[in-house]
C-alpha cells in the first residue's frame with residue numbers, strides 16, 4: 001500500500017498545481033502511514049525533479065524517452081498504471097488538468113479503481129469508509145463520493161489544496177514500462193500556444209469581462225488591468241459566442257470552471273450559469289453599473305459604476321499600490 | 326460513417342440545486358431535465374460530419390424511461406436512431422461499461438460524448454470507453470475534422486491547444502466551439518416520433534463509487550460596496566482585509 005502522484009510537466013517545468021497535488025498526495029500517504037512516489041514522464045531536469053521531494057515525495061520515478069516527450073494519453077496511462085503496480089500503490093493522485101482528466105478514467109479502468117475527478121479536499125477515512133468531496137452541478141454544489149474499491153484514482157482541482165514544504169530526501173530512479181503500439185495511435189502534430197499570458201486554470205487572479213463592455217475594442221483596459229495584477233483574462237458566454245473573445249476564455253457552467261483567489265467581474269450580470277463556474281473563487285469583486293445586478297448578491301466587494309470610468313481608475317490605483325509596495 | 330453520440334439527461338442550467346433527505350438526495354422536484362449542453366454540441370458536429378448522406382448517427386443513453394423526452398429531442402435535432410439502456414446511471418463507470426458492451430456488438434467509426442455532464446462534471450465516460458475498447462480517447466476537444474479514415478482534432482490544454490491526428494475509430498468529448506447547437510425544426514420534431522428507439526436491458530457490473538451526500542457552498546457575507554469615486558479603497562481592502570494582493 002502506498003500513494004503515487006503523477007507529476008505532469010509543462011515544457012519541463014512543474015506548475016504550482018502539481019506541487020499542490022504532491023502535497024495533497026503526501027497528506028494521503030501520511031493518513032495511511034505509507035510512502036509517496038512521484039512519477040514524471042517526459043523531459044524534466046534533475047533540479048526540477050528534486051522539487052517533487054521538496055513538496056513531499058519519498059521517491060521519484062523518472063520516465064524519459066524521446067517517444068514520450070509530449071503527452072500521449074494512452075501511453076502515459078499505461079506508464080502510470082505500471083508505476084502504480086511497481087510501487088504497490090493503491091491510491092493514484094493527479095491534477096485535474098486537461099491531461100489529468102484524460103488520464104484519470106483510463107487509469108481507473110486499468111487499476112480497477114474507483115475514480116474521483118474534481119476533488120477539492122482530502123479524503124476522509126473513518127469507519128473503514130473512504131470518502132472524497134468533489135465539485136458537482138458545475139460548482140453549484142459539492143458531492144461526497146465514497147470509493148468502495150481497494151484502488152483509488154483522485155484528480156485534484158488546482159488551487160484547492162495548500163502547498164506544504166516537506167524537504168524530504170528522495171532518490172530518483174529511471175523507470176520504464178512497456179507500451180503497446182496501439183497506445184500511440186493518436187499523433188501530435190502541433191502545439192499552439194494561445195498567448196504567452198497566464199492560463200485561466202492556473203491563474204490566482206482572473207479579470208473577466210461581460211457584455212457590459214459593449215465590444216471587443218474595449219478589452220484593452222481589461223487586459224491592462226489583468227497585466228498590472230498578474231491576472232488571466234476571462235469572459236462570459238455571450239462575449240465568446242459573439243467572437244469578441246476566444247472560447248477558451250469562456251467561464252461558467254458550459255465553459256471553464258475556475259477557482260482563483262480573486263475573480264473580478266466587469267460588466268457581467270451574474271446569471272446562474274455564469275456563477276456556477278466561478279462561485280468557488282475565494283474572493284469576488286463585481287463592477288457593474290446596475291446596483292440590482294444579481295452578481296452583487298454573491299460578491300465580497302463591489303463597485304456600482306460605469307466600467308469605462310471605474311476600470312481605468314482601478315488600473316491607476318493598482319499601479320500606485322504596486323509602486324509603493 | 327457510423328457515429329455514436331452518448332447523451333445524458335441533466336438538470337436545466339437555470340436549476341437552483343437543492344437536496345432532500347438530510348442532503349443525501351438531489352431534489353428533482355420541479356426540475357426540468359434537458360439534453361446535456363455539451364452533448365448537443367457533439368450531436369451538432371455529428372450532423373455536420375454526416376451531412377449529404379455521408380453517414381448515420383445513433384444516440385445512446387443509459388437511463389430509465391424518464392429520459393425519453395431528451396432522447397426524442399436528440400432524434401428531432403437529427404439523430405437517425407436511438408438506443409436506451411434501461412438502467413439508472415449509477416456512475417460514469419457503470420454508464421461507460423454499458424455503452425462499451427453495446428459498441429462491442431455494434432461497432433462505430435466515431436464515438437462522441439460531451440466534455441462533461443453538467444451534473445457530475447466527471448469528464449470520465451469518454452476515457453473509460455476508450456480504455457474498455459482499447460481505442461484512443463481525447464477527453465476535451467475544441468474541433469474535429471475527418472478526412473477518409475483519419476481525424477484531425479484540437480485538444481484543449483492549459484493556455485493553448487494541441488493538434489492531433491487519429492485514425493478512426495476513437496472516442497472524443499466535445500467542448501464549446503466544436504459546433505453550434507442545432508435547434509430542431511418542425512420536420513425533425515414530427516419525424517422524431519417515428520424514428521427507431523431501441524430499449525435494451527443492462528448487463529450486470531460491479532461499481533466502485535457511491536455518492537453518499539451533498540453540500541451546498543457556504544453563502545458569502547453581505548457585499549461591501551466601495552463608492553465609484555473612491556476606487557483606491559478597493560485596492561486597499563483587497564490588500565489589508567482580503568489579503569489577496
Ligand SMILES: Cc1cc2nc3c(=O)[nH]c(=O)nc-3n(C[C@H](O)[C@H](O)[C@H](O)COP(=O)(O)OP(=O)(O)OC[C@H]3O[C@@H](n4cnc5c(N)ncnc54)[C@H](O)[C@@H]3O)c2cc1C
Nearest residue numbers: 210211212236237252253254267268269271274289290307
Ligand atoms: C444552456 C446555457 C448555458 C450557459 N452557460 C453559460 C456559461 O457557461 N457562462 C456564462 O457566462 N453564461 C452562460 N449562459 C448565459 C447566461 O445565461 C447569461 O446570458 C450570460 O452569462 C450573460 O452574460 P453577461 O453577464 O456578459 O451579459 P448581460 O447579462 O447582458 O449583462 C451585462 C451586464 O453589464 C452591465 N453593464 C452594462 N454596461 C455597463 C457599463 N458601462 N459598466 C458596467 N456594467 C455595465 C449590465 O448592468 C449587465 O449587468 C448560459 C445560458 C444557457 C441557456
Ligand SMILES: Nc1ncnc2c1ncn2[C@@H]1O[C@H](COP(=O)(O)O)[C@@H](O)[C@H]1O
Nearest residue numbers: 333387414438439441442447448449450
Ligand atoms: N447516462 C448517460 N448515458 C449516456 N451517455 C452519458 C451518460 N452520462 C454521461 N454520458 C456521456 O458522457 C459525457 C461525459 O459525462 P461525465 O463523464 O459524467 O462528465 C456526457 O457528456 C455524455 O456524452
